[in-house]
Amino acid sequence: MDYTPHTPQDLEAMLAKVGAKDLRDLFHDLPQDLIFPELDLPEPLTEAEMMRSLRELAAKNASAATSFLGGGLRAHYVPAAVVPLAARAEFISAYTPYQPEVSQGLLQAIFEYQTMISELTGLPVSNASLYDGSTALAEGVLLALRETGRNKVLVSQGVHPEYREVLKTYLDAIGAELEEIGLRDGKASSVQVSADVGVVVGANPNFLGAIENLAPLADAAHAAGALFVAVVDALSLAVLKTPGSYGADIAVGEGQPLGNAMAFGGPQFGFMAVRENLVRQLPGRLVAETSDVDGKRGYILTLQAREQYIRRGKAKSNVTTNAQLTALMGAVYLAALGPQGLEEVATRSVVNAHELAKRLTAIPGVRQVTPEPYFCEFVLELPKNPVQVRSELAGRGIHAAVPVPAEYGENLALFAATEVHTKKDLAGLEAALLEVLA
């Protein structure tokens, strides 16, 4: 079934009006030997049939709603109010708010979102969102290279390995040089920043979950005239120092912990906040407050001359569609929880993670690799192949032990705990891992 409303009478009248004898005739400008090919697609379904077939597909998946998986996305609870409010028909079915008089709802919501991200990061200017954490990092680094006019990037190995892969793709494209800062004892080692480096990137907490003091890295960057980018965990900013306070010029990260489903890896949203002087280098949309002809307060897209639909080949980025709806879910989430609720989610996640680490490291052969202090994720060395461990745990109904890439060491697995977990959940994983490793 399709969604076209045309009756046979409509068709007849409309074809007559446009002077076409049939629908095929509308395509007379096209190469006639190519049009209306036979497509190898399954037979069409009704709505009920399609939903049944999707339910069958979904039944081949196991829910990870209380999983202990981490590494960019985690199982946090999304309050029931978030999706119905953010996904209201008026929001979900709107385009980018180019006509501000009829888009005040989204524009105001984005202005509020920008304020919330600014509060979390301790930096004055947030854009309206980017695709995800990894692309926010890539765009942040490109921003810094534009600003400094340099061509070399130093990135800590503490940054998520997939983010670094994405960064490499973007940097290869413009011929910029990427060098890594290795980890020493689970944290970025101190580094000499040469004068050709345009940007230094650190992560807090890093991929191993460890909380790092990034101030020395930021200072080293600034001493060499480079900018500093911090990749941060959105939830951690409820309790940890802001990137703005330890010298970050640009803070980026993944917004999923803030009210977004894991959805097998997407969509969520990437956030980016910067110092005031970088505002004209920002990629993506920005909303500003202004007033209308009657003096009424309103909101509007601003500094559009940065963007591709005006600057074309000289735009700050090609980004157009971003992640507005998922960013709105983030904003609704933050407003739903408030500062105290967010702190409680963070605290319970931290406490659960530390209790889990204590339980799991008591198992013979298991060693904690992540140094103290750490947030709500940590890495363990297991006496057995983590891919196999993850599968055997899944066989017992528990999702845990993300295999960690070999660059960090052999037989490493990442664990996360969040506010959704109970003592029983923690004990359950402990018992299951004990069996699997026995």
Place this chain on the structure above:
Amino acid sequence: MIAEKKEVNVESPLIFERSVPGRRGVRPPAVLEADLSALLGAENLRPEPPKLPEVDELTLVRHYTGLSRRQLGIDVAFYPLGSCTMKYNPKVHEAAVALFADLHPYQAPETAQGALQLMYELQRDLSEITGMDATTLQPAAGAHGELTGILMIRAYHDSRGEHAGRRLVLVPDSAHGSNPATASMAGYALKEIPSGPDGEVDLEALKRELGPHVAAIMLTNPNTLGLFERRIREIAEAAHAVGAQMYYDGANLNAIMGVARPGDMGFDVVHLNLHKTFTVPHGGGGPGSGPVGVKKHLEPFLPSPQVVQRGETYALDYNRPQSIGRVKSFYGNFGALVRAYAYIRMLGQEGIQKSAALAVLNANYLKELLKEQGYRVPFDRICMHEFVAQPPEGFKTLDIAKGLLEMGFHPPTVYFPLIVKEALMVEPTETETKETLETFAAAMGEILQKGKEWLEGAPYTTPVRRLDELQANRKPKLRWNL
């Protein structure tokens, strides 16, 4: 009582202005006994919590419900925004997505076989619809797909030792801005090709620019005037003769979805906007999804990982030594993929081809109606899914757009493409009824009757009227000051 000083008239308070210290909304599970200083290190803690809003749940609900009532979407009104394909987003897709919400990208693949199967089948179906040999689902939006596609072209030339010599990308002057922006991001120099008097790429001008220094031509077909490039095969032949690759910008695929396949016309790379052609909701500007299809010779360069079938099981294949690498973490905007998959399953070949044909019929019908109302159509022949019109002499497009807002419609895309002065780019899509098109055309006529003075003051009754853009640009206030 002393009245509070107000500089501007505030009709819609910010969520921060509704905030009251100590008020609470949603409560998370009980907090466990915790000493954060001990666990995280006192020196790592922020001295003050972030100043987030403190509201109860009903205030939260009223706030966002109130905002939504100050917002126009397709579910509210006709939204003929050219090149944006604002078609109906079926409600059942939201139910479909919810079935897959709680999957983690790193869970054991044997526990995510349904998700992987869906992705595998979608890769196959999108390849089939575009006439390509393989498709990646990783890019998060159209422009992201463009970058992915151009980087694959670059990797292909590089693999043949030709990258150093091919530094130029050609785009028509009618192209979307994202095309030149993408070519720049991929490190290419750009050359614009003029459009000829018929609104199509000037083939002779194109041939003059073609040579062994050209990496690719980026084309939108139908182009942004809504016209099908009739010389597409000659263009592709000329490009391939000098070793350049043909890139298809899928922004306008809705006109020919399943009716004519870019792969059959000679394109080597295609990106799709699932949020346009395949009904993923635009969400106020994303999230979208921008899969990229390629011909066989470009397949080795697809981003990693690809979903593959091994016997009875589906798996992620990371063993792709020639891949351009990753363009996004994980595997793409899976939620968007579920919607596109559901759409294709329900429509099948018949529904897909019919939808494209009716999108074209609706556009042509509306074009005739607008001509009757006095609008000019500079390239007047059977158009595809959209057409470009101009207001009658003496009227400004901006005013027409603002007048339409007053009539309850979202205006067409304005001042694009750049090659038509005072352009109104109209794309009605296939999901609109004949009556809606007629009502809209009548409104387009009525606003002309109301006259210039009325138009210059419009809109009048929208949540706000025309806004001061100068103020917003010179000293932009980008956040609320607490």
Place this chain on the structure above:
Amino acid sequence: MDYPETLRYSKSHEWARQDGDMIAVGITDYAQDQLGDVVFVELPSVGKTVAAGNSIAVVESVKTASDIYAPVAGEVVEVNAALADKPELLNSSPFEDGWMFKIRPSQPGELDTLMSAAAYRQFVESQ
């Protein structure tokens, strides 16, 4: 539309004026009129060396951004700092307070290769 006689003009709508041993550069009345309200001016850094025709600055209005080209070769020795706070000077006083930067020319006589006021007026009117 003003076309001061004492200035020289480029086809990309910059004006240039001998100012001691330097050459002051700005955009013409016609250019500011075409751009509309200017909201931001991106100026070159002092010390930068440029060739004639190099893109050297950017002028942004609400809906456009235009590159400004160096009309003569040389070294940028001074920029108009007042434009950071008052970009609207380009609209209100394009030839005086709205000057953008000064170049110490490296090619003597290059200024004379630019259009005269009369030639520029004719060029604009033929556009």
